[in-house]
Amino acid sequence: MATKVREDAAILGFKAKWADVDGINTRYYEVGEQNEEVMVLVHGALFDGIVSANTWTLNLEGLGKKYHVYALDKLGSGLTDNPKSIEEYTQHHIVQHLHRFIDVMGIKQFHMAGQSNGGYTVARLVMEMPGMCKSLIISDSGTLGPAVGDMQERRRIMYESMPVDSREALIQRWTRLDYTTDDLTDEYVDTALYLGGTPKALQTKEDVESGGREANQSRFPADKAETLRWIEEGRLDMPVLLTWGFNDPSAIVEVGYALFAMLSKGTPHAEMHIFNQAGHFHFRERPDDYNGVVIDFITRTTGR
Numbered sequence: 001m002a003t004k005v006r007e008d009a010a011i012l013g014f015k016a017k018w019a020d021v022d023g024i025n026t027r028y029y030e031v032g033e034q035n036e037e038v039m040v041l042v043h044g045a046l047f048d049g050i051v052s053a054n055t056w057t058l059n060l061e062g063l064g065k066k067y068h069v070y071a072l073d074k075l076g077s078g079l080t081d082n083p084k085s086i087e088e089y090t091q092h093h094i095v096q097h098l099h100r101f102i103d104v105m106g107i108k109q110f111h112m113a114g115q116s117n118g119g120y121t122v123a124r125l126v127m128e129m130p131g132m133c134k135s136l137i138i139s140d141s142g143t144l145g146p147a148v149g150d151m152q153e154r155r156r157i158m159y160e161s162m163p164v165d166s167r168e169a170l171i172q173r174w175t176r177l178d179y180t181t182d183d184l185t186d187e188y189v190d191t192a193l194y195l196g197g198t199p200k201a202l203q204t205k206e207d208v209e210s211g212g213r214e215a216n217q218s219r220f221p222a223d224k225a226e227t228l229r230w231i232e233e234g235r236l237d238m239p240v241l242l243t244w245g246f247n248d249p250s251a252i253v254e255v256g257y258a259l260f261a262m263l264s265k266g267t268p269h270a271e272m273h274i275f276n277q278a279g280h281f282h283f284r285e286r287p288d289d290y291n292g293v294v295i296d297f298i299t300r301t302t303g304r
Helices: 053-064 089-104 117-128 149-156 164-175 187-194 200-233 253-266 286-304
Strands: 016-020 022-030 038-042 068-072 108-116 133-139 240-245 271-273
Touching: 016 089, 022 053, 022 089, 038 053, 038 240, 038 286, 053 068, 053 108, 053 187, 053 286, 089 117, 089 200, 108 117, 108 286, 117 200, 133 164, 164 187, 200 253, 240 253, 240 286, 253 271, 271 286
Parallel strands: 038 068, 038 108, 108 133, 133 240, 240 271
Antiparallel strands: 016 022, 022 068
């Protein structure tokens, strides 16, 4: 039986909120007590209506006991509005939207975590906002990490022979990135399918295919090269924790090793934690373990 999806696409009893970010209607979760220790969580994927802040819902309660947590749908993802023009379908505009979201929320300082594409987003953002980030957590980010092997070929092999049925295809898409699949509940999957079928998400797909992909490709390589150069120059001057699923078949752990080698040269306090028998979504597969590692790292390195 299909799950009855809420209009705000919230799951696990959470309620979504909305903010106007320079005319972009932005969906987000807010969990935890009002205090100065703020944490911002940024999900992965690039302009994908199916993917949203729901990816963090298994972590919100645990992290919310310690921090005032925000988790938003990025620009063009989930129920957050699409970019205002085809030319704005770029990683650069995702970063700028996150920057403005933080401004609109009145956040002055924060801890920040990003996974996959969100790992690049948060790393770039905190170097553009010096002095505001207290600690940074980057997870399984092939987008940020140096190229190791042929990621496109790895993904091509991973996604061969996908089911025709949209629900089964989505389950397979995530199953092939996971090591375990307990996190792929009916509510999680059905809500993602609902998100992917909204008029906004269908427009996202059309925009990406009709010029948005090319807009990002024309800018991103230079931006990534600059971002990695900034890392080597030591601009990530806050404590940085890199977490990785050892069994990630896409952003393989060797990408994590290469990224950590780069981080360790210029970052005063950098650590890497590898989760065995866990994949690309290790923070969902092992939410209590992930939360514990993150909280311990922040407490040890910042005293908070």
